[in-house]
Amino acid sequence: MNITRWIAVSLVLGGTVFGLYSYKSSLQQAAAAQGANMPEPSATITAIEVTAFNYQKTIKVSGEVQAYKYLVVNNELAGKIIRLNAIAGSKVEKGQILLELDHSDEDARLIAAQARLTLKKQTLNRYVKLKKNNEISAELVDQANAELQIAKSDIAVLTAAISKKRLVAPFTAKVGIHTLEVGQYLDNNSQVLELVGISDFTWVDFYLPQVYKELKLGATVSLSPMNQERVLAAEIIAIDPQLSSASRNLKYRAQIASTALSLKPNTLISVIAPIAETSSLVVVPDLSIKRDPFGSYVFLLEAEEEGAYRAKQVKVELGDRQADQVMVLNGLTVGQLIANQGAFKLFSGMKVYIANASDVEDSAKL
Numbered sequence: 001m002n003i004t005r006w007i008a009v010s011l012v013l014g015g016t017v018f019g020l021y022s023y024k025s026s027l028q029q030a031a032a033a034q035g036a037n038m039p040e041p042s043a044t045i046t047a048i049e050v051t052a053f054n055y056q057k058t059i060k061v062s063g064e065v066q067a068y069k070y071l072v073v074n075n076e077l078a079g080k081i082i083r084l085n086a087i088a089g090s091k092v093e094k095g096q097i098l099l100e101l102d103h104s105d106e107d108a109r110l111i112a113a114q115a116r117l118t119l120k121k122q123t124l125n126r127y128v129k130l131k132k133n134n135e136i137s138a139e140l141v142d143q144a145n146a147e148l149q150i151a152k153s154d155i156a157v158l159t160a161a162i163s164k165k166r167l168v169a170p171f172t173a174k175v176g177i178h179t180l181e182v183g184q185y186l187d188n189n190s191q192v193l194e195l196v197g198i199s200d201f202t203w204v205d206f207y208l209p210q211v212y213k214e215l216k217l218g219a220t221v222s223l224s225p226m227n228q229e230r231v232l233a234a235e236i237i238a239i240d241p242q243l244s245s246a247s248r249n250l251k252y253r254a255q256i257a258s259t260a261l262s263l264k265p266n267t268l269i270s271v272i273a274p275i276a277e278t279s280s281l282v283v284v285p286d287l288s289i290k291r292d293p294f295g296s297y298v299f300l301l302e303a304e305e306e307g308a309y310r311a312k313q314v315k316v317e318l319g320d321r322q323a324d325q326v327m328v329l330n331g332l333t334v335g336q337l338i339a340n341q342g343a344f345k346l347f348s349g350m351k352v353y354i355a356n357a358s359d360v361e362d363s364a365k366l
Contacts, residue, residue, distance in 0.1 A: 042308075042351035045342030047301055052334050053283040055327060057276040057320060063206035063223070066253070067265035069171050069197025075101065076164045078188040081180060086193055088177040092169045098193060101165035101186065110158040117151040124148050173197045196265060202258050204234060206271040207249035214239070214250060215273065221254050222272040223261060231272070232261055281319060282328040288340045289318070289326060298332065299339040299346050301354070311339060313348040 079101030086098040124144040130136045176194030186192065204223060208215070215221075219236045233256070240251035254271070263269065290297045296318050301309040316331030332338070339346055346352065 040351050042353060043342060043345050044353045044355045045346070046340045046356065047309075047337050047354045048285065048288065048340045050282055050284060050328075050332050050334055050336045050338060052280045053325070053327070054278055055281045055283075055320070055322075056274050056278040058222075058272050059208070059212070059275045060270055060272050061206050061208065063204045063254070063269045063271040065263045065265050065267040065269060066203040066205050067196050068199035068201060068203060069173065069195075070265065071170065071173075071195045071197075072191055073098065073167055073193040073195060074189055075099075075167065075186050075192050076188060077101065077161065078186060079103070079165055080185045081182050084180055084182050086169075086175045086178075086180075088175055090175050091198065092173055092175055092195070094169055094172050096169045097166050098169055098175075099167045099180070103162045103165045106158050106161045106165075110155065110162070113151065113154040113158055117148070117155060120144065120148040120151045167192060169195065171195070171197050200258055201255050202261050202263060203237075204254045204256070204269055204271065205251060206254070206273070207244065207247065207251050208273060208275075210243055210248050210250060212275040215252060219274070221252075221274070223254070223256060224270040224272065225261070225263065226268055226270065232256060234261075282332045282334060283325045284328055284332070284338065285340055286321070286324050286326050288338050288343050289316070290343060290346075298328075299343055299348075299352075301337045301339060301352055304351070307353065309337075309352040309354065311346045311348060311350045311352050313346075 081099060082102050083097070083100035085096065085100075086092055092098060124141070124147075127136060127141045127144045131138060131141050173195035176196065178193055180192065206221075215236055217236055217239065220233050221236065223232045223234050224230070234254035235256070236252055237255045238253040243250055252273075284298060288298050290299070290313075295315050297313050297315050299311040300314050302312055304310045314331055317329040319327030319329045321327070339352065
């Protein structure tokens with residue numbers, strides 16, 4: 001009885017398994033038939049031809065605008081200000097009297113010295129005439145001549161003292177802010193005024209690390225003022241003969257016309273300097289690049305049938321980036337056709353159709 005029951009159960013289970021297997025096989029056959037009738041997966045993208053770009057590697061550092069001429073004016077002699085011709089922030093011309101100190105005492109002594117000089121000249125002239133007639137000795141003539149030279153020296157000393165009490169602009173400049181007033185007394189060697197020279201050029205000083213090749217005089221660098229998008233070309237006009245002992249950097253000075261860039265001294269500015277020779281590199285849009293933990297790739301497009309291409313994934317070595325363009329150091333050659341917009345949805349071996357950018361954008365929205 002038990003044997004009959006086990007045989008019956010085994011027959012039922014065997015029939016059930018056979019039925020399920022037959023049903024699954026029929027489903028697989030139906031799916032295979034349906035797949036054979038479906039088109040191959042494909043994608044529509046844009047494509048570009050790989051081109052070369054003349055590229056020079058650069059470095060961006062901070063620079064500082066330097067005054068063409070800068071001078072702190074000190075008074076050598078003490079005195080009271082009797083004339084002030086230097087308004088804070090104003091422009092002064094070369095040779096213009098900026099400030100004059102009281103020199104009335106020197107003026108009075110100068111009058112006396114000039115009178116003594118006149119007397120000494122007259123005395124010498126008389127002695128010369130008398131000497132011609134041998135009425136006096138040569139010693140008296142020499143003494144009169146020496147006294148004349150001493151009188152001239154006294155006048156020169158007083159004239160120099162008066163000149164030192166007149167401070168004159170040595171170059172055309174703008175006057176720094178000050179608090180001087182007429183009638184104010186100044187001790188000797190006081191810091192009086194600051195002068196910032198006016199020039200047709202703007203100077204920018206900057207440093208580059210010693211690891212980079214030294215720039216040459218006449219080389220071109222780019223200047224980019226802070227918070228501005230414009231970039232201007234400037235010329236290297238001076239190179240420091242030694243490295244900085246603190247940073248081991250080399251100092252450069254660039255020059256640009258003030259009409260192109262007029263900034264106040266000590267203004268910070270970005271300097272973009274070349275650090276390598278110009279080379280021709282392959283460049284591709286950033287959209288063309290697919291990245292994963294194993295590297296960066298692009299998809300080469302190989303023509304297949306009319307209007308269709310086959311995608312081939314190729315690993316590339318990337319270099320520097322400029323805007324939305326990326327330099328490719330290895331992996332591509334000029335003239336190859338690669339996927340651009342829509343490359344992210346491709347896989348190696350996929351069938352590809354090329355369309356214009358607007359069509360790809362419309363299909364992405366859908």
